Amino acid sequence: MAEQMKVIYERPTSWANKVTHYCPGCTHGVAHRLVAELVDEMGLVDKTIGVWPVGCAVLGYDYFNFDSVEAAHGRAPAMATGIKVTNPDNFVFTYQGDGDLASIGMAEIVHAAARGWPITVIFINNGNYGMTGGQMAPTTLLGQKTTTSPLGRTPQANGFPIRVAEMLAQLDGPAYIARVSLDSPVNIRKAKSAMRKAFNAQVRGIGFSLVECLSTCPTNWKLTPVESMERVRKEVMPYFPLGEFKVVEGVL
Amino acid sequence: MSDKVLMKGAEALAEGAIQAGCRYYFGYPITPQNETPEYMSRRLPEVGGRFVQAESEVASINMVYGAACAGVRVMTSSSSPGISLMQEGISYISGSNVPCVVMNAMRGGPGLGNIAPAQADYFQAVKGGGNGDYKRIVLAPSSIQEGVDLFVDAFELADKYRMVVMVIVDGLIGQMMEPVEFKTRIDVSTLKTPEWATVGRHGRDHANIITSLTLDAAGLEQWNLKLQAKYAQVEQAESRIEEYQMDDADYAIIAYGTMARIAKTTVRVARDKGIKLGLLRPITVWPFPAKQMQAYVGKLKGTLTVELAYRQLFEDVQLTLCDKMPLGWYGRGGGVVPGPQEILAAFEEQFGKGR
Numbered sequence: 078m079a080e081q082m083k084v085i086y087e088r089p090t091s092w093a094n095k096v097t098h099y100c101p102g103c104t105h106g107v108a109h110r111l112v113a114e115l116v117d118e119m120g121l122v123d124k125t126i127g128v129w130p131v132g133c134a135v136l137g138y139d140y141f142n143f144d145s146v147e148a149a150h151g152r153a154p155a156m157a158t159g160i161k162v163t164n165p166d167n168f169v170f171t172y173q174g175d176g177d178l179a180s181i182g183m184a185e186i187v188h189a190a191a192r193g194w195p196i197t198v199i200f201i202n203n204g205n206y207g208m209t210g211g212q213m214a215p216t217t218l219l220g221q222k223t224t225t226s227p228l229g230r231t232p233q234a235n236g237f238p239i240r241v242a243e244m245l246a247q248l249d250g251p252a253y254i255a256r257v258s259l260d261s262p263v264n265i266r267k268a269k270s271a272m273r274k275a276f277n278a279q280v281r282g283i284g285f286s287l288v289e290c291l292s293t294c295p296t297n298w299k300l301t302p303v304e305s306m307e308r309v310r311k312e313v314m315p316y317f318p319l320g321e322f323k324v325v326e327g328v329l
Numbered sequence: 330m331s332d333k334v335l336m337k338g339a340e341a342l343a344e345g346a347i348q349a350g351c352r353y354y355f356g357y358p359i360t361p362q363n364e365t366p367e368y369m370s371r372r373l374p375e376v377g378g379r380f381v382q383a384e385s386e387v388a389s390i391n392m393v394y395g396a397a398c399a400g401v402r403v404m405t406s407s408s409s410p411g412i413s414l415m416q417e418g419i420s421y422i423s424g425s426n427v428p429c430v431v432m433n434a435m436r437g438g439p440g441l442g443n444i445a446p447a448q449a450d451y452f453q454a455v456k457g458g459g460n461g462d463y464k465r466i467v468l469a470p471s472s473i474q475e476g477v478d479l480f481v482d483a484f485e486l487a488d489k490y491r492m493v494v495m496v497i498v499d500g501l502i503g504q505m506m507e508p509v510e511f512k513t514r515i516d517v518s519t520l521k522t523p524e525w526a527t528v529g530r531h532g533r534d535h536a537n538i539i540t541s542l543t544l545d546a547a548g549l550e551q552w553n554l555k556l557q558a559k560y561a562q563v564e565q566a567e568s569r570i571e572e573y574q575m576d577d578a579d580y581a582i583i584a585y586g587t588m589a590r591i592a593k594t595t596v597r598v599a600r601d602k603g604i605k606l607g608l609l610r611p612i613t614v615w616p617f618p619a620k621q622m623q624a625y626v627g628k629l630k631g632t633l634t635v636e637l638a639y640r641q642l643f644e645d646v647q648l649t650l651c652d653k654m655p656l657g658w659y660g661r662g663g664g665v666v667p668g669p670q671e672i673l674a675a676f677e678e679q680f681g682k683g684r
Binding site: 122128145147160164 | 379387394395398528530532536537538541542
């Protein structure tokens with residue numbers, strides 16, 4: 078009966094109803110959807126400013142119905158700081174990949190975290206530079222072959238991968254730091270829960286928050302979407318363990 | 330009623346920016362302009378503004394970019410090597426059509442150079458520095474008072490044309506003290522948030538997007554043509570020059586900023602000797618006051634361009650006056666500042682006794 082039917086799943090209203098440019102099996106779409114769901118559920122669409130990176134998510138601003146700006150490579154946290162300081166009541170988040178955040182933008186993310194001002198960072202860790210064709214990133218695993226580590230990453234030639242969440246959790250500034258994975262329904266639910274805490278850390282004025290999302294890149298990994306999800310579980314999670322690394326009082 | 334106060338240049342310029350409505354400042358320490366951020370850090374909280382010390386000049390300019398997207402009056406200042414680091418951000422801000430003000434207290438270069446007064450960043454300020462086809466308005470005061478007054482114009486022009494306005498000074502203007510009067514005080518409560526600003530929708534029926542990215546080549550060409558049309562409008566309307574002792578001049582010195590101030594003394598000394606010398610002082614070095622200079626073709630027997638750099642300003646003079654009259658040049662580099670007599674000697678060497 079029609080009157081007994083109810084909507085249990087729908088497109089978030091803050092989603093701009095466009096087809097994304099992301100590759101099949103890429104988890105950017107999942108991360109985008111979680112952002113849109115939370116903006117809807119927390120009633121933030123009117124006060125949100127998204128700060129988009131240089132990388133695969135460079136066109137992210139096209140996919141949402143809230144205000145957005147497009148930062149220079151790695152500078153999203155600095156730009157977000159400038160936006161937040163002019164309108165502290167607004168909700169300001171950056172969305173950055175691992176090359177953007179952990180390589181060229183390392184200074185900006187560390188100092189944004191150290192300042193501790195309430196901005197939120199969604200950090201996509203897929204272990205390579207996706208948009209430019211799969212070069213080695215700061216998060217590329219030892220042994221992993223990329224277009225600039227064709228024989229596999231070695232400590233001697235390339236140094237070691239950087240665990241961003243653990244590193245930033247050492248600082249006094251952040252209110253909430255977590256690493257989640259987008260590989261499975263259960264982990265996606267956990268990811269949303271972590272993102273909600275991160276959003277809340279800002280909305281409640283507590284401080285800086287970051288959620289690192291283990292993500293897939295089937296095109297450059299040269300794996301199927303299903304194989305990519307398996308790789309996240311078998312190879313990536315052992316080096317980049319999931320969990321909450323910093324939760325200050327009041328974050329919920 | 331005179332309201333003059335004695336202030337150090339770098340602080341007076343900061344106060345000038347605040348009186349012009351600047352409420353947000355992001356910066357990183359570098360000599361010779363540290364008194365500007367120090368003053369801002371004390372003063373901005375008193376007027377409801379915010380000062381942020383950034384982790385680098387790269388971060389400073391991108392914080393400026395963020396605040397500029399919110400449609401507020403925002404600035405940064407630095408000195409030559411720091412301004413070099415900001416070029417990426419200046420290009421993005423220009424490509425995004427948002428307004429801000431950047432002050433460069435120029436020092437000797439290249440590289441780390443030194444902290445003495447120089448004008449060797451002329452090309453960087455006027456011709457580019459960052460990537461892509463963009464322009465910024467460049468104001469070049471030659472006294473503290475003029476710098477204070479020009480800061481009002483700087484913010485007004487930035488807002489009017491939605492572009493980067495640079496104010497170029499040097500350590501001499503920044504470090505000396507002069508009496509200064511703050512003639513214009515902008516009431517920031519009268520400044521409206523522009524409709525394009527990314528301040529949250531708050532009921533607006535569409536999202537505002539600020540980006541310098543246009544993947545489609547034809548679309549980016551159209552965007553460039555819009556920028557070019559704007560720059561042409563600025564060139565038409567905003568070039569400024571001071572013409573000093575030019576009514577009966579046979580010759581003119583062409584100089585800006587600190588160099589022009591010293592050259593004024595040269596003009597007076599030359600006139601005492603019977604040489605009819607004047608001074609053409611660009612106040613805007615972009616747009617370059619070409620028409621104003623070209624009006625002297627046929628009237629002048631020659632010009633001597635004087636700068637704290639090697640043939641940078643001179644290149645624009647050559648483009649402007651071409652072969653219409655003899656064009657002399659004299660410059661010192663590395664932070665060495667020539668005195669009035671040295672400039673007069675250079676003039677006499679190149680133009681005889683000027684008669």
